[in-house]
Amino acid sequence: MALKKAKSAGAKPRRRRDPDGTRTAILQAAGTLLAKDGPQGLSVSQVAQLAGVNRGTAYQHFQTREQLVEATTGWVSEQLCQAAFGKTTGGKSSRKPSPEEQARLVDPRSGVIEHIVEFAMENPELARAWLFHVLASPQPAHDPFWKMYRQRFEEYVKTDSAQPGIDVEVHTVLMLVGTFLWPVWARAHARTAKERQQLALRFTEEIARLSLYGTMRPEKYPKLVARLSKRTQPKPVAAKSGRAK
Amino acid sequence: MALKKAKSAGAKPRRRRDPDGTRTAILQAAGTLLAKDGPQGLSVSQVAQLAGVNRGTAYQHFQTREQLVEATTGWVSEQLCQAAFGKTTGGKSSRKPSPEEQARLVDPRSGVIEHIVEFAMENPELARAWLFHVLASPQPAHDPFWKMYRQRFEEYVKTDSAQPGIDVEVHTVLMLVGTFLWPVWARAHARTAKERQQLALRFTEEIARLSLYGTMRPEKYPKLVARLSKRTQPKPVAAKSGRAK
DNA sequence: GCGGCATCAGACACCGATGTTGATCAGCCG
DNA sequence: CGGCTGATCAACATCGGTGTCTGATGCCGC
Numbered sequence: 001m002a003l004k005k006a007k008s009a010g011a012k013p014r015r016r017r018d019p020d021g022t023r024t025a026i027l028q029a030a031g032t033l034l035a036k037d038g039p040q041g042l043s044v045s046q047v048a049q050l051a052g053v054n055r056g057t058a059y060q061h062f063q064t065r066e067q068l069v070e071a072t073t074g075w076v077s078e079q080l081c082q083a084a085f086g087k088t089t090g091g092k093s094s095r096k097p098s099p100e101e102q103a104r105l106v107d108p109r110s111g112v113i114e115h116i117v118e119f120a121m122e123n124p125e126l127a128r129a130w131l132f133h134v135l136a137s138p139q140p141a142h143d144p145f146w147k148m149y150r151q152r153f154e155e156y157v158k159t160d161s162a163q164p165g166i167d168v169e170v171h172t173v174l175m176l177v178g179t180f181l182w183p184v185w186a187r188a189h190a191r192t193a194k195e196r197q198q199l200a201l202r203f204t205e206e207i208a209r210l211s212l213y214g215t216m217r218p219e220k221y222p223k224l225v226a227r228l229s230k231r232t233q234p235k236p237v238a239a240k241s242g243r244a245k
Numbered sequence: 246m247a248l249k250k251a252k253s254a255g256a257k258p259r260r261r262r263d264p265d266g267t268r269t270a271i272l273q274a275a276g277t278l279l280a281k282d283g284p285q286g287l288s289v290s291q292v293a294q295l296a297g298v299n300r301g302t303a304y305q306h307f308q309t310r311e312q313l314v315e316a317t318t319g320w321v322s323e324q325l326c327q328a329a330f331g332k333t334t335g336g337k338s339s340r341k342p343s344p345e346e347q348a349r350l351v352d353p354r355s356g357v358i359e360h361i362v363e364f365a366m367e368n369p370e371l372a373r374a375w376l377f378h379v380l381a382s383p384q385p386a387h388d389p390f391w392k393m394y395r396q397r398f399e400e401y402v403k404t405d406s407a408q409p410g411i412d413v414e415v416h417t418v419l420m421l422v423g424t425f426l427w428p429v430w431a432r433a434h435a436r437t438a439k440e441r442q443q444l445a446l447r448f449t450e451e452i453a454r455l456s457l458y459g460t461m462r463p464e465k466y467p468k469l470v471a472r473l474s475k476r477t478q479p480k481p482v483a484a485k486s487g488r489a490k
Numbered sequence: 491g492c493g494g495c496a497t498c499a500g501a502c503a504c505c506g507a508t509g510t511t512g513a514t515c516a517g518c519c520g
Numbered sequence: 521c522g523g524c525t526g527a528t529c530a531a532c533a534t535c536g537g538t539g540t541c542t543g544a545t546g547c548c549g550c
Contacts, residue, residue, distance in 0.1 A: 037285045038283040038284070038285050038286065038377070038380075038381065039283070039286075040282045040283050040285050040286025041283070041284075041285025041286060128380065131380055132283070132380065134426075135283075135373065135376055135377065135380065135426070135429065136283065138432075138433060139433050140426075140429065140430050140433075141430060141433070160462075160465075161461060161462055161465040161466075162460065162461065162462065163454075163458050163459060163460055163461065163462055165454060166451075166454075166460060167447060167450070167451035167454075169430070170423075170427070170447065170448055170451035170452070171451070171455075171460065173423055173426055173427050173430055174419055174423040174455075177422050177423060177426050178415075178418055178419040178422060178423060181379075181380070181385075181418055181422050182415070182418055184380065184385060185385050185386060185414070185418055187383075188383060188384050188385075188386070202412060202415065203415055205412070205473070206411075206412035206415035206416070207415070208469060208473060209408075209410060209411075209412075209473050210416075210419075210455065210459055210460075211459045211460035211461045212459045212460075212461055212463050212466065212469065212470065212473060213408050213459050213463070213473075214408060214455060214456045214457045214458050214459040215407065215408055215411060215416065215455075215456035215457075216406060216407065216408065216456045216457055217405075217406055217407065217408055218457050218458070220405075220406040221406075221457065224453060224457065225457065228450070228453060228454050228457060228458075
């Protein structure tokens, strides 16, 4: 078709006029570079180049490098929220979920972790970028995705399907960061989609096993059992509320 | 002692001639800056300034910025190895450990995790630096500290104190990264040494609880139990399924 | 068809970081 | 004590990134 795209010479086919599109293109490029170099290593020049956008245009969408980084981390978190929970963070209210839907969202076996792992396995850049962000942030728990996950798990802990005495914060740290680092580790071993899926399955299976049975055989650690049961016995929920306000 | 240190005017009291000392001073400064900005954010200028050393001197010890970063990550890993396992990585052989010593080193309840958490809680810069390094590295599992931990845990898994069917890699990812990120999270909440110790205790207790009992009540997930027990071994699962009541 | 605006190209001053080089001075050894 | 080695330092040239500005160009809605 005879249209734009000056063929031979390095002529640049000027980008079609689409502010939102370019913005997200920039964010996406910034995301992948963020994953590679971390927040401190991000340069507007590289981002613009990768996004196929003039540097000046980038500066038109984000006044300063710092703002670009900020916007990018927020965007990454948003992507993760949508992929994991299927809704945006900026609560457009959205009708209250039905009870069974509630249970599905809350129960750790319902697929939230599976979703996250699979998504992270297919988008390791986002996972890595999120980890960088969380690691660099002075307040990791302020991240929207973090808060979302934590809240969901907190609700699960209240149900009678959960073991008593769970420490929500510790669990959140373990699961979130483990779930996102696993693809980083696995990346070195899996090339094909099949291998990746297998590794994702391996992770979720081990999480399931650990969640059900733990790592140690209780009968081998009577003293530890006694101490822990003393901690959680009297009134499980009260014990937790003491520290996880 | 009354010596050196020209007092008033900005006169620089030329550093005493001490190659090894300056080298480790540089490494230490690089470590704390690495924790703050990540590998890509590290600048030789800042390192030299923080270490109280001329930039040129730094370049004499490490030919290039990249080499400095590399040496620093190695140094951090070394520090962690010594803190956690009490010996250096560059195996000077060192006599074989006695059987009970072996058990102490291998058993997850013996204090390895406690050691690491406490150390990480008191040296969050090192923890953060290590996480940055692991996150940025294409082969996280090549880190000496990582390998050391993994090997120890692998030996534990072979003992009959361990649950059957443990996935060593998944466990290593979870524990290592969780243990080091916990201080980063906790840092935002704890100021005094007492608070820090309390948070460290809270983490190890939850790890212990999780290792013993897991997160979910098996009786609520019969299908999952069936699938997992089929995966591992037919026999031992029944024993622990009764523990939770 | 026209005006507004998104996009691009290029240039500028400024800054900080990188490596390099030659001078300088501390500590050791004869 | 005097010289030598090399650890430490100050200064230089260079490069790349930032943030800003100007003018040109084309796309889209009115």
